[in-house]
Every structure is written in C-alpha cells, then in structure tokens.
Amino acid sequence: NAGVMQNPRHLVRRRGQEARLRCSPMKGHSHVYWYRQLPEEGLKFMVYLQKENIIDESGMPKERFSAEFPKEGPSILRIQQVVRGDSAAYFCASSLLAVANTGELFFGEGSRLTVL
Amino acid sequence: EDKVVQSPLSLVVHEGDTVTLNCSYEVTNFRSLLWYKQEKKAPTFLFMLTSSGIEKKSGRLSSILDKKELSSILNITATQTGDSAIYLCAVSDGSGNTGKLIFGQGTTLQVKP
Numbered sequence A: 001n002a003g004v005m006q007n008p009r010h011l012v013r014r015r016g017q018e019a020r021l022r023c024s025p026m027k028g029h030s031h032v033y034w035y036r037q038l039p040e041e042g043l044k045f046m047v048y049l050q051k052e053n054i055i056d057e058s059g060m061p062k063e064r065f066s067a068e069f070p071k072e073g074p075s076i077l078r079i080q081q082v083v084r085g086d087s088a089a090y091f092c093a094s095s096l097l098a099v100a101n102t103g104e105l106f107f108g109e110g111s112r113l114t115v116l
Numbered sequence B: 001e002d003k004v005v006q007s008p009l010s011l012v013v014h015e016g017d018t019v020t021l022n023c024s025y026e027v028t029n030f031r032s033l034l035w036y037k038q039e040k041k042a043p044t045f046l047f048m049l050t051s052s053g054i055e056k057k058s059g060r061l062s063s064i065l066d067k068k069e070l071s072s073i074l075n076i077t078a079t080q081t082g083d084s085a086i087y088l089c090a091v092s093d094g095s096g097n098t099g100k101l102i103f104g105q106g107t108t109l110q111v112k113p
Helices: none
Strands: A005-007 A010-013 A019-024 A031-037 A043-050 A053-056 A065-068 A075-079 A088-095 A111-115 B003-007 B010-014 B019-026 B030-038 B043-049 B056-058 B061-066 B071-076 B085-093 B101-103 B107-112
Touching: A005 A088, A010 A019, A019 A088, A019 A111, A031 A075, A031 B101, A043 A065, A043 A075, A043 B101, A075 A088, B003 B085, B003 B101, B010 B019, B019 B030, B019 B085, B019 B107, B030 B071, B043 B056, B043 B061, B043 B071, B071 B085
Parallel strands: A010 A111, B010 B107
Antiparallel strands: A005 A019, A019 A075, A031 A043, A031 A088, A043 A053, A065 A075, A088 A111, B003 B019, B019 B071, B030 B043, B030 B085, B056 B061, B061 B071, B085 B101, B085 B107
C-alpha cells in the first residue's frame, strides 16, 4: 500500500552511529505502529503512537530506541549507537482507527537497516 | 507468552494446485485474527476474522476461524505464480487499544509454472 511512505528504504550504518527512520502515514490516519522483522522471523511489534503520544511501547528496547509522532511531520524511529543486532527491516503501519477496533493495518514498504 | 505459529514454514506447489496454510494461536485476550500477504514489499491485508465458522472469501482465497481449536486456515485454489509470497497470520490483542498485532513467522509459498 503505497499510501504509507517510509524513508530511507535502505540505510547502512557503522556500529555506534545513529539511525533515523521516517514514516508518513496514509492521509487521515492518526495511528502509527512500528514493527521490526529480523531475518527468518515474523514481524514483531515495537511501538504504537498517536499524534504526539506514545500509546504502547512495550515491544521497544528500553535503551537506544525511541519513537515520536509529532503534531506536524512524519513519525520517527530513532536508534542510537547501533549494533549489528539492529540490522533488520523496520516496517511502519498506519490505521484510521485503533487496530483493536478495525483490525486493518496499512503497511509501508519498510526500511532496511544494515549495521556494519 | 502470547504466540502465533504457522505451518508449514514453506511450501512449493505447481500452478493449479490448491494449498492450505495453517495458523494456530495462544493469546490471552483474543480479539481477531488477520491474514496478510507479503511479497517483496509491504504486507497487504487479506482477511480479518472474528467469528468462528464464518468463511471469508476473496476470489480464489478463503479463510475460516475455529475459536475452539484456536486456529485458522487460509485456502488458495487454482494457484498462480502471482500467489508466490509470504503469508502472514496475526492475532489482534483486544486488551485496550494497544494496536499490537502478534505475528506468526509466516509461510513462504512458491508456485511454479
């Protein structure tokens, strides 16, 4: 679903650098979710945000990872001091209503982070 | 711990075959089960199931939920090469509005001409 835009599509970082991944939800969607997909594994929930609020960050590591969804602009997933284990595809999804109500998420094409 | 398990993990068939993909779950607070298709890009939504025994259909794809068995199947009839993809099963956690989907590891389907 091209409506959810993620960038960059590919990002290469060296250990210790910072990675910033951006997500613009579909027009009119105020619910944003970040998921991580490790090689050979399923998608794992990281964080759920509404405009200016973090609703659920239970899947996000407590250190080095942070997420925001400001009033204006895209949602940003920030990984500080990246390590090799952070290499993964990071998917953003958005929904018009909370997923618990509709069940349908619209996914972006993902940002593939490679840490050297 | 909540989990979703899919089987088989991978499957190779020929065009025209019918396939059945399985999904079982253990979730404390089940709300709905969803199927997604992931080609090389974004997962795309296929079905959402909330009630047992009611089949959802879309063309050659259909799915049904069995809440007693805590499972669901996704059927694809008369497969085509364009059906080659990873099929993801996910369960929606109904506790509050967390929006947290618990995904299985996916079934990789390859349809050969």
